Amino acid sequence: MQPSPPDLDEDRDLSFAELRDAWPVLSIEERVEGFRLLPRAVAEEFFTTLSAVDQAELLMSLPAAERRGWIRVLEPDDAADLIQALPDEFRDLGLGWLDEATRKEVIALLAYAEDDAGGLMSPRYARLRPDMRVDDAIAYLRRQARERLETIYYVYVLDSEQRLLGVVSFRELFAAPADKTVRDVMRQSLVTAREDMDQEELSQLFREHGLMAVPVVDGEGRMKGIVTIDDIVDVVEEEATEDIQKMGGTQALDAPYLQVGLASMVRKRVVWLLVLFMGEMMTATAMGYFEEELAGAIVLALFIPLIISSGGNSGSQATTLVIRAMALDELRLRDWWRVIRREVLSGVALGGILGTVGAARIVIWQKLFGTYGEHYLGVAFTLAASIASVVLWGTMVGSMLPFILRQWRFDPASASAPLVATLVDVSGIIIYFSVAQTVLGGTLL
Amino acid sequence: MQPSPPDLDEDRDLSFAELRDAWPVLSIEERVEGFRLLPRAVAEEFFTTLSAVDQAELLMSLPAAERRGWIRVLEPDDAADLIQALPDEFRDLGLGWLDEATRKEVIALLAYAEDDAGGLMSPRYARLRPDMRVDDAIAYLRRQARERLETIYYVYVLDSEQRLLGVVSFRELFAAPADKTVRDVMRQSLVTAREDMDQEELSQLFREHGLMAVPVVDGEGRMKGIVTIDDIVDVVEEEATEDIQKMGGTQALDAPYLQVGLASMVRKRVVWLLVLFMGEMMTATAMGYFEEELAGAIVLALFIPLIISSGGNSGSQATTLVIRAMALDELRLRDWWRVIRREVLSGVALGGILGTVGAARIVIWQKLFGTYGEHYLGVAFTLAASIASVVLWGTMVGSMLPFILRQWRFDPASASAPLVATLVDVSGIIIYFSVAQTVLGGTLL
Numbered sequence: 001m002q003p004s005p006p007d008l009d010e011d012r013d014l015s016f017a018e019l020r021d022a023w024p025v026l027s028i029e030e031r032v033e034g035f036r037l038l039p040r041a042v043a044e045e046f047f048t049t050l051s052a053v054d055q056a057e058l059l060m061s062l063p064a065a066e067r068r069g070w071i072r073v074l075e076p077d078d079a080a081d082l083i084q085a086l087p088d089e090f091r092d093l094g095l096g097w098l099d100e101a102t103r104k105e106v107i108a109l110l111a112y113a114e115d116d117a118g119g120l121m122s123p124r125y126a127r128l129r130p131d132m133r134v135d136d137a138i139a140y141l142r143r144q145a146r147e148r149l150e151t152i153y154y155v156y157v158l159d160s161e162q163r164l165l166g167v168v169s170f171r172e173l174f175a176a177p178a179d180k181t182v183r184d185v186m187r188q189s190l191v192t193a194r195e196d197m198d199q200e201e202l203s204q205l206f207r208e209h210g211l212m213a214v215p216v217v218d219g220e221g222r223m224k225g226i227v228t229i230d231d232i233v234d235v236v237e238e239e240a241t242e243d244i245q246k247m248g249g250t251q252a253l254d255a256p257y258l259q260v261g262l263a264s265m266v267r268k269r270v271v272w273l274l275v276l277f278m279g280e281m282m283t284a285t286a287m288g289y290f291e292e293e294l295a296g297a298i299v300l301a302l303f304i305p306l307i308i309s310s311g312g313n314s315g316s317q318a319t320t321l322v323i324r325a326m327a328l329d330e331l332r333l334r335d336w337w338r339v340i341r342r343e344v345l346s347g348v349a350l351g352g353i354l355g356t357v358g359a360a361r362i363v364i365w366q367k368l369f370g371t372y373g374e375h376y377l378g379v380a381f382t383l384a385a386s387i388a389s390v391v392l393w394g395t396m397v398g399s400m401l402p403f404i405l406r407q408w409r410f411d412p413a414s415a416s417a418p419l420v421a422t423l424v425d426v427s428g429i430i431i432y433f434s435v436a437q438t439v440l441g442g443t444l445l
Numbered sequence: 446m447q448p449s450p451p452d453l454d455e456d457r458d459l460s461f462a463e464l465r466d467a468w469p470v471l472s473i474e475e476r477v478e479g480f481r482l483l484p485r486a487v488a489e490e491f492f493t494t495l496s497a498v499d500q501a502e503l504l505m506s507l508p509a510a511e512r513r514g515w516i517r518v519l520e521p522d523d524a525a526d527l528i529q530a531l532p533d534e535f536r537d538l539g540l541g542w543l544d545e546a547t548r549k550e551v552i553a554l555l556a557y558a559e560d561d562a563g564g565l566m567s568p569r570y571a572r573l574r575p576d577m578r579v580d581d582a583i584a585y586l587r588r589q590a591r592e593r594l595e596t597i598y599y600v601y602v603l604d605s606e607q608r609l610l611g612v613v614s615f616r617e618l619f620a621a622p623a624d625k626t627v628r629d630v631m632r633q634s635l636v637t638a639r640e641d642m643d644q645e646e647l648s649q650l651f652r653e654h655g656l657m658a659v660p661v662v663d664g665e666g667r668m669k670g671i672v673t674i675d676d677i678v679d680v681v682e683e684e685a686t687e688d689i690q691k692m693g694g695t696q697a698l699d700a701p702y703l704q705v706g707l708a709s710m711v712r713k714r715v716v717w718l719l720v721l722f723m724g725e726m727m728t729a730t731a732m733g734y735f736e737e738e739l740a741g742a743i744v745l746a747l748f749i750p751l752i753i754s755s756g757g758n759s760g761s762q763a764t765t766l767v768i769r770a771m772a773l774d775e776l777r778l779r780d781w782w783r784v785i786r787r788e789v790l791s792g793v794a795l796g797g798i799l800g801t802v803g804a805a806r807i808v809i810w811q812k813l814f815g816t817y818g819e820h821y822l823g824v825a826f827t828l829a830a831s832i833a834s835v836v837l838w839g840t841m842v843g844s845m846l847p848f849i850l851r852q853w854r855f856d857p858a859s860a861s862a863p864l865v866a867t868l869v870d871v872s873g874i875i876i877y878f879s880v881a882q883t884v885l886g887g888t889l890l
Contacts, residue, residue: 024776266795288747298736321690
């Protein structure tokens with residue numbers, strides 16, 4: 001049943017899609033071999049679509065003489081990522097593979113954190129002076145386009161000190177009368193990003209303004225580079241992956257599933273599992289306090305999993321919805337009040353429905369099999385009231401925990417379904433037995 | 446503590462950011478009022494960044510005479526989305542707001558499903574004939590750019606029957622010698638999408654090939670439009686949101702959290718809660734079979750929540766990692782064997798660690814407080830063995846469920862943390878009591 005790697009022995013060209021599909025299951029030797037079977041043009045495209053980690057690994061496995069050729073296929077921002085992915089001792093060597101001009105650009109980029117606007121930007125943007133005629137500007141851009149530009153979608157208008165004055169889209173420039181100046185057609189109100197803007201904030205900027213590129217400027221308004229929307233697609237996907245992994249109760253893997261070593265995989269999972277396990281131990285302590293009630297009415301024990309899981313499930317729904325809405329900027333901290341109001345109403349409705357179903361089950365089973373003895377109505381009421389309370393409680397905890405985490409400057413996505421379930425389990429047991437004592441005290445208890 | 450809406454009464458211009466921030470908390474009347482306070486150019490940009498639903502709502506609340514002006518700000522693909530968001534009885538009216546040429550384009554687009562390549566594409570792409578000289582091509586594009594084009598990043602080369610022959614990036618065209626023909630500089634091997642390609646598949650195409658735009662062609666190779674990467678950012682975000690919501694155990698909301706009505710919110714959550722609740726009821730049935738053992742050794746009851754939650758948490762981790770890896774195309778169906786091998790090893794390691802901690806807790810509590818009586822070693826061993834087995838089982842169920850769902854053509858993301866926890870809870874109870882019978886039979890039981 002195991003997939004067989006593609007046949008690399010044949011003396012034939014491999015296609016982009018064939019190698020792409022097989023890539024995750026190939027050893028590094030097989031990757032090198034497959035890569036060398038691609039026609040040069042295809043291989044160049046293939047190389048640019050690899051992750052920086054894969055590029056670095058591949059490059060280190062190719063003969064030293066070939067490395068230069070491949071790294072020069074990359075834009076400076078991607079080359080910088082690749083160099084950051086090399087083992088520390090090879091970084092200087094890696095810089096040596098670049099031509100002089102690119103090396104300077106890459107060294108400048110390496111000063112920025114990978115997740116900042118500075119780390120995502122390319123220094124190769126199209127630029128014009130404000131007093132050029134549209135005609136001359138187009139001819140000048142044509143010369144710039146012969147060097148490598150990241151995009152010519154937007155053209156930036158700079159003064160002699162590199163300060164950003166305005167922007168004109170290529171389309172607008174193209175459509176403008178030939179004898180106007182760049183200043184006449186440029187837009188002056190424009191969205192910019194600071195060098196140290198976090199990539200998550202940056203992707204919100206793109207979303208809110210529907211942009212294709214954003215210029216990055218320093219504190220003095222001098223233009224440093226541009227971030228283009230194709231990099232933002234990766235950011236959006238990366239951030240969603242991180243959130244999803246945290247919401248499932250692991251640390252972010254930071255690499256494709258199959259490429260994470262087993263030891264590292266266990267390490268990234270065991271920390272949260274242990275924290276949750278320690279928290280969940282308190283359920284045993286909580287139940288210890290009610291051992292007498294349990295001994296008196298074993299029937300109460302039967303419903304413990306049902307009750308605590310109802311709280312956990314409703315809490316998981318609430319926390320998931322709130323975390324995602326926060327990530328999409330649909331909810332801010334100050335919205336907590338609107339959220340709790342909605343969640344209390346939802347919790348009452350959901351708890352009421354589940355509680356009714358739970359009570360019905362006891363009554364029906366009693367009529368059919370006589371399972372629950374003479375006090376079945378008391379048991380049914382206890383169950384219904386407990387489920388309703390626990391679901392409401394789960395909904396409230398699940399919806400508020402992300403706000404509390406964010407207020408304390410933790411990542412709201414850490415309010416994972418398992419964490420909420422653990423918090424609700426202990427309180428669910430206390431709620432359940434307290435309700436039971438009240439309802440069944442004097443009869444069953 | 447409730448946020449106050451911005452002061453709309455003042456006779457002053459509102460800024461883009463102010464209205465954007467306040468938008469979710471405003472009533473429709475306040476939205477209209479705020480929107481009218483924006484300067485015209487800002488309002489146009491603001492309008493284009495709204496969701497189709499918000500655009501439709503806003504338009505319906507504006508005077509009939511103003512609607513034309515606003516809908517004409519949109520590209521045909523966005524106008525089609527807006528018209529789809531109008532109440533059914535207003536669609537024809539909506540089409541009437543468009544100018545003749547755009548109306549034709551929009552009607553053609555309305556024939557496609559919203560989530561298909563056809564529904565995302567714009568018919569306004571830049572086109573050339575293969576035998577044009579580069580110089581003439583640039584001049585011809587300059588005339589095309591005066592009409593509205595979605596992008597001039599890529600220019601498509603078509604024959605007289607609209608069949609797609611090749612593509613040339615604007616940059617390449619610009620950099621090419623003036624006297625070559627378009628055919629000389631165009632690339633013929635290019636990635637295309639079918640009209641009915643699903644948006645998720647489409648976004649993978651963009652990711653795999655690192656593209657800025659993809660041409661959409663029909664069965665005969667005739668070009669119908671282009672999908673640009675800015676639409677893909679929305680798709681990526683939308684698909685992640687859907688997956689996250691399903692993974693948290695609700696149906697996808699399909700709208701921002703605060704904009705979903707309470708009744709609809711409860712409906713989208715109660716279905717899965719009920720399904721899980723019904724499933725979880727089997728825990729009561731399962732425990733019913735072990736009532737005798739429970740009555741004999743109440744101490745066993747104390748650890749039930751700890752044991753089943755350990756299985757649920759490890760299962761939640763596994764299912765989350767696998768679902769996300771599948772969504773990113775890192776895992777295909779045929780990789781199930783590689784995954785189960787890894788997960789069994791991880792499960793053994795994680796279960797071993799948690800089991801040891803659990804047993805240690807019993808031994809330490811016994812030494813400190815004498816909580817667990819003379820058979821504490823048996824109880825400790827029972828707990829350790831049960832936890833280890835349940836964690837391993839949770840990991841296996843969590844990692845395989847997404848594969849099973851995908852095999853049966855369900856969405857793998859439905860293998861939510863709560864669903865896995867519910868499946869593992871019932872079996873966890875059976876595992877626990879079976880281990881207890883074996884280990885403690887003849888002593889405590």
